Amino acid sequence: MSAQIISGTEIAARIREELTAKVTGLKRDHGLTPGLATVLVGDDPASHMYVGMKNKAAAKMGIHSRQITLAADTSQDELLGVVAGLNADPDIHGILVQFPLPDHLDEARVTEATSPDKDVDGLGPMNAGRLMTGSGEFFAPCTPAAVIEMLVRSGHDPAGRHVVVLGRSNLVGQPLANLLLRKAPGGNATVTVCHSRTPDLAAVARTAEILVVAIGRPEMITAAMVAPGAVVIDVGTHRVDDPASEKGYRVCGDVRFDEVKEVAAAISPSPGGVGPMTITMLLSNTVASAARSAGS
């Protein structure tokens, strides 16, 4: 029997419908249009593509989006000035500065300079800290939030289950562990975090009822590393050479999808899994930010 496919594309479409209804409600009840500002520095084609996707998705659900494109030689002070202006702008509820920035710019300083109330990527220290200290409202970082939404909406609530997270990055593995441990919906899991320094990664992975893979290596996870009946979420996205394909490459995840789907009870593909969900979580945070500012 083949696994249930946890489609990020389908779940994202459902959430986007819900968000569109919320945006309509904010406009109707509060005369408020959620606003997202995207800031792009330089000419990196991938960054241009990502920002374009975010703005398009925002516009589609009625979010006002403003793209600010700055030259590659923009100074640190100029960029911080742009962020300060957006922090103060009442029409803007979410600010996204697209990374990576050119080498002469300090990403950590830009993240810290973004108002925590508009840091809809959830990457700044104040939002991370509120998540960890359990104090006050916060924006969850988009990729970990996407993983949890996918689990809950596909019928695999992590509460009371053993979740193994492969990868301990500050962007994914660690905040995901904190979210999974919260006394809150989507939380209450028992969580193990492994990484490249874990002596027997395969043995630990096989103890997972839910396995989240964010290890950053193409198709590293084989069927032998997954317990029969486990639920697998693949956070990785890679381009690998593929002479057989017309483009010369194909896109894959951290998991060998074809073989793992034969042992897992449920699995998210990549592409079509966490990727489309991540942008959706950004828009969800933007709508939540606007709702907060409307006091609703």
Place this chain on the structure above:
Amino acid sequence: MSAQIISGTEIAARIREELTAKVTGLKRDHGLTPGLATVLVGDDPASHMYVGMKNKAAAKMGIHSRQITLAADTSQDELLGVVAGLNADPDIHGILVQFPLPDHLDEARVTEATSPDKDVDGLGPMNAGRLMTGSGEFFAPCTPAAVIEMLVRSGHDPAGRHVVVLGRSNLVGQPLANLLLRKAPGGNATVTVCHSRTPDLAAVARTAEILVVAIGRPEMITAAMVAPGAVVIDVGTHRVDDPASEKGYRVCGDVRFDEVKEVAAAISPSPGGVGPMTITMLLSNTVASAARSAGS
């Protein structure tokens, strides 16, 4: 063969000697005396005792300590005013507001109002966030930092080992997990966090090479829950009734010390374990804060 005893009292004494030398160096080289302000609201005898212990330990190593005692009916605004004054005071490098506060005061607001550069308890969201996002300098929260110091200084570096943390609190379990996962000294562990909602806590505890118990229940951990040869750190401190004792009570931890020391390779007692280390970590953060302000 009985276990190695990891004495918090002894390790704390060693660290306090090192800190005393650092304080002497700051005075000699920078004309700077580290300053710790403790703020106590109301008449809780336990709080008075804790603050007294902290001030005494600070004074003993040459730290200038200033105790501010406020009436139990102090208003939120008055208290925030005191904190703002200490934030601005160049003679003060660490601020400790002793919790619990009287019910009419908001602890989270007080923590957020404390300057991150003087939040030597490491409990504020900015320090927690910097720990999690890996951006910039931070003060590690004292109890988790104490656990790591005890492991490293007793010869049980967590790198590459499987650490099971029992307890997921925002003060201990979660920040400890983040510290253990860092690519930094005292980190690089594989970490599992369990809690009251974990279905078979004993089975998970038995998978630990290093078991850190912060579950908050007196003597809950039996020998049967510990793998032979494991290292056990007991974070709990409880007073339990004991008619056989002169005082009518005795102090114990979360671990049944007498039976677990027969299976463990090493174990910290309670009392005499994490407790004396926690105050030491507070003083260590205060000295580090002063050193930062001196640019050294």
